[in-house]
Amino acid sequence: MKELQDRILKDGQVIGTNILKVNKFINHQVDPVLMEHIGEDFANHFADKGITKVVTIESSGIAPALMAAAKMNVPLVILKKQPSKTLHNDLYQTQVTSFTTEKSYELTLSRDVISEDDNILLIDDFMADGEAATGAIRLLRMAHATVAGIGILIEKSFQPGRRKINEQGYEVYSLARIKYMDEYQIDFIEEN
Amino acid sequence: MKELQDRILKDGQVIGTNILKVNKFINHQVDPVLMEHIGEDFANHFADKGITKVVTIESSGIAPALMAAAKMNVPLVILKKQPSKTLHNDLYQTQVTSFTTEKSYELTLSRDVISEDDNILLIDDFMADGEAATGAIRLLRMAHATVAGIGILIEKSFQPGRRKINEQGYEVYSLARIKYMDEYQIDFIEEN
Structure with missing residues (x-):
């Protein structure tokens, strides 16, 4: 998506060769117009997949997942992060460990919002090692839902996340795929 | 806002006389159509206030703040919660303690996203004791921004939040004001 690539080049801030800060338009300050366009792009790409819910x-x-859900006219479900496992029969939960920070958290989903009839589009801002997406897929499979595809805003294509998710049999559709970055340049892979 | 009141009556779950769970349409599963209508309502109400940014x-x-920002065609800024104070010159931060849970967190704002020229609409899902809103106002004043008003989805009017914020000189506009609730009934105050 050229609009997102251009915005990353204009307002993204690269630290070292691994950290991209997008605080000006995605993470801290959010551009609602860009989010609407991102939502439209995801809605168009996954239009024929029979999506029943967007999950993030x-x-x-x-923000981007809400706009996609609005365009697709389906509910959004927000998976919650909790610092530690809680004893709760109404929740599915799974532990996710970030390779980058080595921190762990419990990802949780109420049993009453996703069912085996659901066909899910999973949306997240970044894909790097794929740990968060893998955890989300694990949780959605506990609920016996189908994962129809994964939509990512920014993929660090030099990290193994996409390959790992593809190997589990899921499509990854990324709006901006970064091949290489440093303080002076950001190189994109041109196909989604 | 009748649509929100009706939805609370239909899908809200009251525990005791103090906890209202809105996991089915606001907090965990989110209804994008309701969020759009809420965003429109806030945008209409604050239309003549010269809002430059929505903050949540x-x-x-x-979700509701993004839809309001989209309707008003201004950026959204998300204040971040952190477990403890961090040494960081680029951040404004202030401690917020929840009266209900007695837990504390640091609310943070980057210095480069809000300035003294900004005229802020603060939006949050709940108002109870007003501690979160008071912390957010404190943070926005550190940035020398003007707080033009506060938009709340659900106000627990039997708790002192609204009065405390009003006493600081700020308008609170709440879409659903709950006078009393228990397992069997929810009573609303009919004016915003």
Whole structure:
């Protein structure tokens, strides 16, 4: 998506060769017009997949996922992060460990919002090692839902997330795929 | 807002006389159509206030605040919660303690997203004791921004939040004001 690539080049801030800060338009300050266009792009791409719900992980995925859900006219479900496992029969939960920060959290989903009849589009802001998406898929499978596809705003294509998700049999559709980045340049892969 | 009141009566779940769970349409599963209508209502109400940015607190306020920002055609800024104070010159931060849970967190705002020229509409999902809104106002004043008003989805009018915010000189506009609730009934105050 050229609009997102251009915005990353204009307002993104690269630290080292691994960290991309998008605080000006996605994570901290959010551009609602860009989010609407991103939502439209996802809605168009997954239009023939019979999506019944959009799912995201709190909190940076909420804005683009909400816009996609609005365009597709389906509910949004926000998977919650909790610091530790809670004893709760009404919840599905699974532990996610970030390779980057080595921190763990419990990803949770209420049993009454997703069912085996649901066909899910999972949306998140970043894909790097794929740990968050893999955890979300695990949780959605506990609910016996079908994962129809994964929509990502920014993929760090030099990390193994996409390959790992593809190997589990899921499509990853990324709006901006970064091949290489440093303080001076950001190179994109031109196909989604 | 009748649509929100009706939805609370239909899908809200009251525990005791103090906890209202809105997991089915606001907090966990989110209804994008309702969020659009809420965004429109806020945009209409604050139309003549010269709002330059909408601000919310992660993560339950993001969906309605994004829709309001989209309707008003201004950026959204998400105040971040962090477990403890961090040493960071680029951040404004202030401690917020929840009266209900007695837990504390640091509310943070990057110095480069809000300025003294900004005229802010603060949006949050709930108002109870007003601690979160008071913390957000404190943070926005550190940035020398003007707070033009506060938009709330659900106000627990039997708690002191609204009065405390009004006493600081700010308007509170709440879409659903709950006078009393228990397992069997929810009574609303009919004016905003």
